[in-house]
């Protein structure tokens with residue numbers, strides 16, 4: 085089996101990719117910022133120090149690696165400073181594939197950093213697999229958890245737009261398959277859940293399952309950006325989020341594909357499955 089480096093294993097998608105490897109007994113190495121912390125949390129996992137903001141960690145982390153699963157941590161927006169050197173180092177270290185966690189619609193949207201990262205990977209000539217998922221269902225149990233739990237409110241500027249939400253557990257499995265099975269080189273996969281629904285419908289579904297009235301307050305883009313900055317989110321990140329919700333309002337997150345189903349060989353999880361499985365998060 086190839087030597088595979090996973091990044092972002094403590095995050096939404098990376099943890100699901102790691103689960104796939106563990107479940108299927110496939111060897112991997114995880115690149116983490118804080119080896120000591122994760123040694124305790126993930127005993128038995130092969131860890132190497134990798135910090136995208138510290139170029140001197142790249143050589144050791146990439147030593148002997150054939151494939152890399154690359155996550156762009158949300159707070160890192162400077163592609164030329166951070167990801168270009170990392171991808172160049174992958175090339176120097178003879179990495180034979182990068183599976184990159186990108187974003188739905190990125191081929192037509194030059195604003196989010198993923199657009200530039202995909203371009204740099206293409207220019208490097210390293211065979212790639214671009215995973216372009218729709219919005220994560222798990223945003224509701226992470227970024228928006230506190231609003232929902234404490235204020236019974238989905239505070240998202242999504243308007244009436246429909247969104248083809250996907251469960252990160254399914255994204256992780258898709259990535260695990262593309263890293264370990266044949267036939268996924270030089271491919272870009274737009275992966276979504278089976279249906280596109282509005283945040284009003286999400287609020288209704290949550291209210292039914294949780295037995296409390298969850299509303300969707302649907303703030304304006306400007307109100308949302310201001311509130312994120314007030315809450316301590318960095319301006320650059322607040323801007324990226326605001327642009328993403330602008331494109332959502334323009335209908336760019338409603339696309340539904342059967343790509344995840346074809347790769348998983350089963351239907352992706354529904355938002356109802358997700359709300360039931362995670363209900364403890366909001367009670």
Ligand SMILES: NC(=O)c1ccc[n+]([C@@H]2O[C@H](COP(=O)([O-])OP(=O)(O)OC[C@H]3O[C@@H](n4cnc5c(N)ncnc54)[C@H](OP(=O)(O)O)[C@@H]3O)[C@@H](O)[C@H]2O)c1
Pocket residue numbers: 091092093094095096097098115116117118134135136137155156157158185186187188217218219220223
């Ligand atoms: N949310 C959505 O709906 C959505 C949809 C499509 C695409 N995406 C994209 O998905 C990506 C985020 O994935 P996610 O939600 O799985 O991430 P996440 O949960 O925010 O986790 C980020 C991971 O990156 C690690 N990390 C942070 N800074 C690092 C650094 N300097 N060096 C090395 N590792 C570092 C973190 O590790 P520590 O434990 O060290 O912090 C963590 O494991 C973003 O690029 C986002 O744009 C998101």
